[in-house]
Amino acid sequence: MAEQMPIVIRSLNEGFGQTLRLFFVTLAGALPLGLVISFGSMSRFKPLKWLTRMFVGIIRGTPLMIQQLLFFYFPGLVLKQNIWGSGEAGRFAAASIAFIINYACYFSEIYRGGIQGIPVGQEEAGLVLGMTPGQIFFRVKLMQMIKRIVPPISNEIITLVKDTSLARIISLQEIIWAGQAFMKGSQGISGAIWPLFFTGVYYLVWNGVLSWLLGRLEKKLDYFR
Amino acid sequence: MKKMLVMLLALVMAFSMLTASAETASDKQYVIDKGTLVVGITDFAPMDYKDAEGNWIGFDADVAKAFAAELGVKVEFVEIDWDNKILELDAKAVDCIWNGMTLTDAVKAAMETSNAYMNNAQVVVVPAAKADQYQTVESLAELVFAVEAGSAGEAEVTALNLATNPVLAQADALMEVAAGTSDAAVIDALMAAAMVGEGTNYADLTYTIGLNSEEYGVGFRKGSDLAAELNAFLVKLYADGELQKIAETYKVQAALIEQE
Numbered sequence: 001m002a003e004q005m006p007i008v009i010r011s012l013n014e015g016f017g018q019t020l021r022l023f024f025v026t027l028a029g030a031l032p033l034g035l036v037i038s039f040g041s042m043s044r045f046k047p048l049k050w051l052t053r054m055f056v057g058i059i060r061g062t063p064l065m066i067q068q069l070l071f072f073y074f075p076g077l078v079l080k081q082n083i084w085g086s087g088e089a090g091r092f093a094a095a096s097i098a099f100i101i102n103y104a105c106y107f108s109e110i111y112r113g114g115i116q117g118i119p120v121g122q123e124e125a126g127l128v129l130g131m132t133p134g135q136i137f138f139r140v141k142l143m144q145m146i147k148r149i150v151p152p153i154s155n156e157i158i159t160l161v162k163d164t165s166l167a168r169i170i171s172l173q174e175i176i177w178a179g180q181a182f183m184k185g186s187q188g189i190s191g192a193i194w195p196l197f198f199t200g201v202y203y204l205v206w207n208g209v210l211s212w213l214l215g216r217l218e219k220k221l222d223y224f225r
Numbered sequence: 226m227k228k229m230l231v232m233l234l235a236l237v238m239a240f241s242m243l244t245a246s247a248e249t250a251s252d253k254q255y256v257i258d259k260g261t262l263v264v265g266i267t268d269f270a271p272m273d274y275k276d277a278e279g280n281w282i283g284f285d286a287d288v289a290k291a292f293a294a295e296l297g298v299k300v301e302f303v304e305i306d307w308d309n310k311i312l313e314l315d316a317k318a319v320d321c322i323w324n325g326m327t328l329t330d331a332v333k334a335a336m337e338t339s340n341a342y343m344n345n346a347q348v349v350v351v352p353a354a355k356a357d358q359y360q361t362v363e364s365l366a367e368l369v370f371a372v373e374a375g376s377a378g379e380a381e382v383t384a385l386n387l388a389t390n391p392v393l394a395q396a397d398a399l400m401e402v403a404a405g406t407s408d409a410a411v412i413d414a415l416m417a418a419a420m421v422g423e424g425t426n427y428a429d430l431t432y433t434i435g436l437n438s439e440e441y442g443v444g445f446r447k448g449s450d451l452a453a454e455l456n457a458f459l460v461k462l463y464a465d466g467e468l469q470k471i472a473e474t475y476k477v478q479a480a481l482i483e484q485e
Contacts, residue, residue, distance in 0.1 A: 007277060011279065072316070073312055073316045077312065081317070084318070086303075087303050091318075171303070171304055171306055171309075184268060184399075184400060185396040185426070186274065187277055188426075189426065190396060191400055191404075191426050192426075
């Protein structure tokens with residue numbers, strides 16, 4: 001085991017790198033996209049509101065696993081053109097898009113709850129004071145909304161860390177794939193289950209760090225009541 | 226908000242135009258233009274597996290590298306789910322399946338396959354302690370077999386009407402037997418020779434009877450001109466003695482099929 005350790009650790013690090021990349025790309029895409037979708041689902045323009053809510057319903061109502069399979073294989077199989085590019089990078093691109101869209105839909109509902117949860121009196125007060133709707137949103141509502149949504153968003157973020165493992169359905173080499181490879185046999189190591197325990201440790205540590213950071217953020221926002 | 230709707234419609238239109246572009250006629254030209262031959266594999270010693278540095282080696286990997294060099298393109302190995310191999314090819318996610326693939330009727334119908342280059346058999350892997358009990362096909366009736374989903378081994382076991390546990394890779398099937406979660410596995414003889422028995426990580430497993438004999442080939446997209454290209458290349462490698470040399474490196478020379 002001692003001589004296998006460096007091989008396993010390097011392999012797990014590589015897999016965890018892929019996991020982290022997917023995690024950060026998803027957050028970077030889904031947090032803003034979720035806001036756009038939440039505006040769509042609160043729009044006064046009925047067709048847009050209806051369309052957005054249907055879209056969110058479909059994405060939330062179907063497994064992320066199916067979405068990834070469809071996103072990755074549909075263009076090449078049905079449209080006869082693989083839009084994702086070849087190799088590992090293509091798989092990562094497809095997984096990222098699927099994750100971003102999926103998580104943006106969840107985030108959009110959380111945002112909507114946060115925005116709609118702010119008493120309408122504040123908006124009225126702002127209007128009376130002569131503020132524009134944009135000013136009201138950015139100067140009055142936004143920080144209160146952020147405070148309210150931090151706990152549910154934290155939940156989703158922790159779930160996202162673990163959900164990245166779903167990308168293995170399109171053979172993205174994330175950390176569980178890397179850990180399981182040593183059970184199946186890879187680089188001269190097979191039938192070994194201990195790398196999977198290490199895999200679990202990576203998740204635990206990363207989720208621990210995130211929980212701590214998000215907890216601090218929540219404390220910082222205590223000012224906004 | 227109308228602007229948003231217009232933008233949405235524009236996006237949809239852009240997407241549909243993107244997908245309307247024509248297919249290239251020659252698969253060889255497609256790969257050369259792309260500059261990379263993407264090879265779909267699984268971790269499968271001795272055909273495609275990782276060395277201690279994490280590079281892909283093995284009989285198939287080495288020949289694939291040589292073939293890509295002949296085409297003047299880079300080679301990229303991508304691990305896939307074996308059950309999805311036809312899907313991966315058709316979706317152009319990979320350009321060939323080169324991983325000790327048994328030339329079954331189903332494979333030949335769905336892919337453009339090369340000539341057979343190696344002999345193989347599907348063998349039964351059981352714990353060494355119980356090997357004596359399972360030396361005939363009749364003795365297997367009560368066992369549950371771990372098999373790779375979509376593999377030739379699965380087809381053989383199903384044809385015998387025996388119970389199966391389909392798993393993601395042949396190596397998973399071995400692990401199932403080692404863990405006792407399946408009674409036996411059916412995998413490729415070449416792999417069994419490399420991975421079970423004394424001196425391997427599965428020292429207390431062994432293989433008994435063969436269920437069939439079969440041959441390996443490389444699969445390309447249906448209608449691809451790369452299959453004929455590879456056939457000619459294999460003949461050249463064999464005539465030069467290069468193919469035999471690669472086979473000896475991975476100790477599979479006995480199973481190599483003459484190319485002419």
